[in-house]
Amino acid sequence: xxxxxxxxxxxxxxxxxxxxxxxxxxxxxxxxxxxxxxxxxxxxxxxxxxxxxxxxxxxxxxxxxxxxxxxxxxxxxxxxxxxxxxxxxxxxxxxxxxxxxxxxxxxxxxxxxxxxxxxxxxxxxxxxxxxxxxxxxxxxxxxxxxxxxxxxxxxxxxxxxxxxxxxxxxxxxxxxxxxxxxxxxxxxxxxxxxxxxxxxxxxxxxxxxxxxxxxxxxxxxxxxxxxxxxxxxxxxxxxxxxxxxxxxxxxxxxxxxxxxxxxxxxxxxxxxxxxxxxxxxxxxxxxxxxxxxxxxxxxxxxxxxxxxxxxxxxxxxxxxxxxxxxxxxxxxxxxxxxxxxxxxxxxxxxxxxxxxxxxxxxxxxxxxxxxxxxxxxxxxxxxxxxxxxxxxxxxxxxxxxxxxxxxxxxxxxxxxxxxxxxxxxxxxxxxxxxxxxxxxxxxxxxxxxx
Amino acid sequence: xxxxxxxxxxxxxxxxxxxxxxxxxxxxxxxxxxxxxxxxxxxxxxxxxxxxxxxxxxxxxxxxxxxxxxxxxxxxxxxxxxxxxxxxxxxxxxxxxxxxxxxxxxxxxxxxxxxxxxxxxxxxxxxxxxxxxxxxxxxxxxxxxxxxxxxxxxxxxxxxxxxxxxxxxxxxxxxxxxxxxxxxxxxxxxxxxxxxxxxxxxxxxxxxxxxxxxxxxxxxxxxxxxxxxxxxxxxxxxxxxxxxxxxxxxxxxxxxxxxxxxxxxx
Numbered sequence: 019x020x021x022x023x024x025x026x027x028x029x030x031x032x033x034x035x036x037x038x039x040x041x042x043x044x045x046x047x048x049x050x051x052x053x054x055x056x057x058x059x060x061x062x063x064x065x066x067x068x069x070x071x072x073x074x075x076x077x078x079x080x081x082x083x084x085x086x087x088x089x090x091x092x093x094x095x096x097x098x099x100x101x102x103x104x105x106x107x108x109x110x111x112x113x114x115x116x117x118x119x120x121x122x123x124x125x126x127x128x129x130x131x132x133x134x135x136x137x138x139x140x141x142x143x144x145x146x147x148x149x150x151x152x153x154x155x156x157x158x159x160x161x162x163x164x165x166x167x168x169x170x171x172x173x174x175x176x177x178x179x180x181x182x183x184x185x186x187x188x189x190x191x192x193x194x195x196x197x198x199x200x201x202x203x204x205x206x207x208x209x210x211x212x213x214x215x216x217x218x219x220x221x222x223x224x225x226x227x228x229x230x231x232x233x234x235x236x237x238x239x240x241x242x243x244x245x246x247x248x249x250x251x252x253x254x255x256x257x258x259x260x261x262x263x264x265x266x267x268x269x270x271x272x273x274x275x276x277x278x279x280x281x282x283x284x285x286x287x288x289x290x291x292x293x294x295x296x297x298x299x300x301x302x303x304x305x306x307x308x309x310x311x312x313x314x315x316x317x318x319x320x321x322x323x324x325x326x327x328x329x330x331x332x333x334x335x336x337x338x339x340x341x342x343x344x345x346x347x348x349x350x351x352x353x354x355x356x357x358x359x360x361x362x363x364x365x366x367x368x369x370x371x372x373x374x375x376x377x378x379x380x381x382x383x384x385x386x387x388x389x390x391x392x393x394x395x396x397x398x399x400x401x402x403x404x405x406x407x408x409x410x411x412x413x414x415x416x417x418x419x420x421x422x423x424x425x426x427x428x429x430x431x432x433x434x435x436x437x438x439x440x441x442x443x444x445x446x447x448x449x450x451x452x453x454x455x456x457x458x459x460x461x462x463x464x465x466x467x468x
Numbered sequence: 469x470x471x472x473x474x475x476x477x478x479x480x481x482x483x484x485x486x487x488x489x490x491x492x493x494x495x496x497x498x499x500x501x502x503x504x505x506x507x508x509x510x511x512x513x514x515x516x517x518x519x520x521x522x523x524x525x526x527x528x529x530x531x532x533x534x535x536x537x538x539x540x541x542x543x544x545x546x547x548x549x550x551x552x553x554x555x556x557x558x559x560x561x562x563x564x565x566x567x568x569x570x571x572x573x574x575x576x577x578x579x580x581x582x583x584x585x586x587x588x589x590x591x592x593x594x595x596x597x598x599x600x601x602x603x604x605x606x607x608x609x610x611x612x613x614x615x616x617x618x619x620x621x622x623x624x625x626x627x628x629x630x631x632x633x634x635x636x637x638x639x640x641x642x643x644x645x646x647x648x649x650x651x652x653x654x655x656x657x658x659x660x661x662x663x664x665x666x667x668x669x670x671x672x673x674x675x676x677x678x679x680x681x682x683x684x685x686x687x688x689x690x691x692x693x694x695x696x697x698x699x700x701x702x703x704x705x706x707x708x709x710x711x712x713x714x715x716x717x718x719x720x721x722x723x724x725x726x727x728x729x730x731x732x733x734x
Contacts, residue, residue: 033694038701055644062645069716070612071727073703076712080612083702121691124624124649125616126642127726282706297706376586390588 027108033118035108039088039099040134042284043191043247044277048080048129048164050242051186060124061162063186068129081132081166082122086110086147090136094193094204096252098284099136109138112151116159123163130164130186131155137170145173145181152184164242169219171211178215179239182222187242187274190216195263199253203289213271219244220271243274250305251281251298252290256328258319261308265319268312278305304330311336314368315361333424338364341401342416348401349408352388353378364423365398385409397423478506478521483564484528485511487556490564491533493526494571504572509564536571544574547583554600554607557632566595603632610634611641613717615726616651617692618685624651625682627724635662636672643670692726699727 049067071079085099087109093101115133122128133151138144148167155161166187169178182188190212194200197209219240226239246267248260264276280297283290308330311317315337322336323329331339341348341364350359352374360371370392377383377391384404389395399409400419412418479502483493493509500507514523540549552570555563569592574584588594607630616624624646628638635655639662642651646664653662654675664670722728 030694030697034697034701037698041702041704055647057647060646060648064611066608068608068612071699071725072713072717073699074710074713075703075705075707076709076716077703077707078716079699079702082698118694121687122695124646125618125691125695125726126612126614126626127695129612280707282704299707373586373588376582377588380587381589387589390594 029114029118032108032110032114033084035106036085036088036110037083039105039136040083040085040132042098042279042282043083043132043134044077044279045166045189045245045247045275046078046080046083046132047187047245047275048166050274051164053162056162059160059162060120061130063130063162063164070126070128080129081164082119082128082130083132084110084115084118084134086115086133086135086144086151087138088136089138091139092137092204092206094207095285095287095289096193096203096249096281100285103285112147112154115151116155116161119155119161119163120159123161128163130166131161132166134168135170141170141172142174142177145170145177149177149181149184152181156184166242169215171207171215173215175215175218178218179222182219182240183237185240187245188219188240189245189247190219191247192263192267193247193249194253195248195255195260196253199255203252216244216246216271216273223272244271245273245275245277247277247279249281250278250302251293256323257301257305257308257330258323258325258328260305261312261319261323264305264309265312276309278302278309300332301330304336308336316358317362334420335364337362338397338423342420345414345416345419348414349403350401351403351406353383353405363398363401365394365396365401367392478508478518480508480510480514480521480523482514482523482525483509483511484526485561486528487553488530488533489526489528490556490567491536492529493564494568495529495532495536496526497568504569507568509568511561511564515561539575540571545583548574548585551585551596551600554603554632554634554637555596557603557634557637558599559631559633560599562595563599566592566599569593570596603634606630606632607634607637607641609721610638613721613725614638614642614653615724617726618688620683620685622650622685624649625654626651627654627656629656629720629723633658635660638662639664639670639672696727 047067048063049065051063052065053061053063055062067080069078069080073079087107088099088105089107089109090097090099090101098105115131119128119131123130133148135144135148138147148170152165152167155165164187165185166189167181167185169181169188169190171190178188192212193207194203200207200209200212222239223243226236226241229236230238248263250260260278267273267276280299280302281291281293282297283293308317308319308322311322312319317337317340322340330336334342341362347359347362350363352360357371357375360366360374361368366374373391374383374388374393377387382405383391385395388398388402388404395409400412400422402408412422479500481493481497483489490509490511497504497507497509517523540552544552548570552567555566569590570584573587573590573593584593585597588597610628610630614626614628616626619625628635630638633655635653635658639653642653643664648666649664650666651664653664654660655662659675661673661675662670663673
């Protein structure tokens with residue numbers, strides 16, 4: 019069945035163009051909001067988020083991720099939709115977006131909508147289109163599922179405010195980590211313009227918390243929090259700089275997530291790096307690991323890297339790397355060490371640390387029990403004692419431990435080859451003992467437990 | 469069980485493989501007033517018999533099971549109570565012992581207050597945790613991986629083949645999410661339907677006789693084709709990683725997923 023829509027382009031063609039153009043945005047989470055069904059209207063939200071499918075690149079498909087339009091007035095060097103590119107352009111009508119969302123949702127294809135957009139005419143005009151689409155979807159189609167929408171930098175504050183009341187998550191992409199990078203690759207965008215709506219959303223969320231405390235039924239503003247995205251590897255910033263930016267975004271802007279996106283060269287442009295080895299996936303992966311350490315493990319960016327060592331170790335994850343440089347605090351006695359200290363041991367994650375703290379109230383822990391609690395002994399054994407004893411006879415020497423940590427397989431050294439599966443970390447990963455999101459499929463996932 | 473001793477042989481209670489059957493088994497085990505360590509529970513028939521072991525079948529009894537359920541509901545925290553039910557959906561006979569042992573451990577009070585699931589050093593509690601985690605993982609997967617197709621009469625139909633008997637929990641999730649839709653959720657392996665008429669409560673139906681054939685609506689192929697297009701174009705060629713895709717979305721789920729099938733054949 020072929021249906022012609024406005025502009026002589028079928029909905030199929032539009033979806034092809036506008037989902038293809040949206041794919042470089044990393045964020046696809048549907049987490050952070052718990053909303054039960056209303057018993058009448060379609061849709062609900064689960065706090066842990068639900069992945070509905072996985073594409074051939076192994077990334078999760080949770081939301082219908084599309085651009086409203088790929089027309090754009092900007093000419094950002096790295097972007098496939100830049101003004102000077104000769105690509106097919108398309109624009110959805112708000113009704114088409116609503117229809118797709120509703121029909122996909124009732125078949126359980128998706129968890130909700132992720133709506134982004136190129137800049138059509140002006141930021142205000144585009145933001146208004148986004149608002150109208152969301153308004154239609156929420157009020158006329160009565161959709162209660164998850165909605166993630168982009169706030170357009172430079173758009174009127176009131177438009178962003180009104181849109182925020184209809185969305186579960188809002189994001190403004192920082193794109194490049196520093197102002198210089200932005201100047202070099204995104205003429206027309208200014209860091210100040212990007213940070214303004216970010217601050218506005220933060221203030222809106224704060225104010226909304228107060229309203230909700232007073233009136234339980236006050237309308238909710240961006241209840242899933244806001245996120246942003248940084249492109250890694252398009253400009254010469256170091257990991258240290260990027261991590262510092264992320265840290266200050268978490269602290270000063272109260273962001274829920276910072277996403278890192280390995281730069282993929284879609285345009286031939288002399289201002290862009292060559293990237294012989296393909297997109298810097300390992301770098302992206304290390305940044306995600308470090309990001310996790312910042313948010314859940316009580317690490318500071320300055321502890322993981324510094325001016326003298328501005329890049330992450332290729333062979334070791336950031337936590338192992340930190341531990342090897344701080345052998346003076348190890349070994350840690352598992353039966354006594356405080357929770358914060360357990361978290362710093364490689365091979366012990368958030369969940370296993372909590373389990374240890376609970377289980378040791380009832381008796382002395384030994385290595386067999388630790389294994390049951392989800393500790394990855396292969397990595398932890400160099401850093402812990404149980405009842406004053408280490409698991410095996412090992413040396414407290416940096417070289418010795420490094421050799422052993424990296425020796426088990428060649429795959430760690432050859433990490434950049436295709437055998438390795440990169441994936442976004444999840445809070446629930448811990449050696450297959452995770453309660454919810456993903457069943458570990460054997461030991462294939464190299465990552466997870468830090 | 470070392471503590472049982474030779475003069476105190478092990479007694480295995482064989483329960484029917486259902487929540488009612490296993491809870492009745494728990495009731496009978498308590499009613500025997502023997503040391504708990506000398507009793508074991510097993511769901512379904514015994515596959516091989518051991519020496520010095522007595523086997524006894526327990527007939528499911530609604531009233532006794534309800535008594536146990538009432539006790540558990542009042543004495544266990546919500547998390548543990550849910551874990552017990554999830555473990556009962558597992559397709560293994562050992563689940564009966566895991567539930568029984570965990571109930572004994574929980575009611576004895578030896579773990580103090582709080583969730584019993586913290587006491588993973590106890591083998592039965594550990595096994596309960598493993599079983600319930602497995603079931604809840606599959607339930608979570610299917611909340612995402614289930615695909616509905618629209619039939620001629622506007623009804624939605626989805627086919628699933630879960631390892632654990634989690635159809636009721638899955639149906640509850642979709643009834644909450646899609647209150648205005650009439651849908652059928654079919655557990656192919658167990659030949660059981662969960663039916664949800666729009667705006668009403670859902671219920672279970674066992675299929676009898678031949679498997680039914682369904683006719684899909686005209687719109688159906690249009691939207692499923694759109695979704696296939698979407699899944700294809702959202703993937704980034706430079707990052708292609710089929711191993712990762714398989715890790716995250718195991719092949720066994722793909723049989724009934726729109727984006728991995730060519731056309732609507734069910």
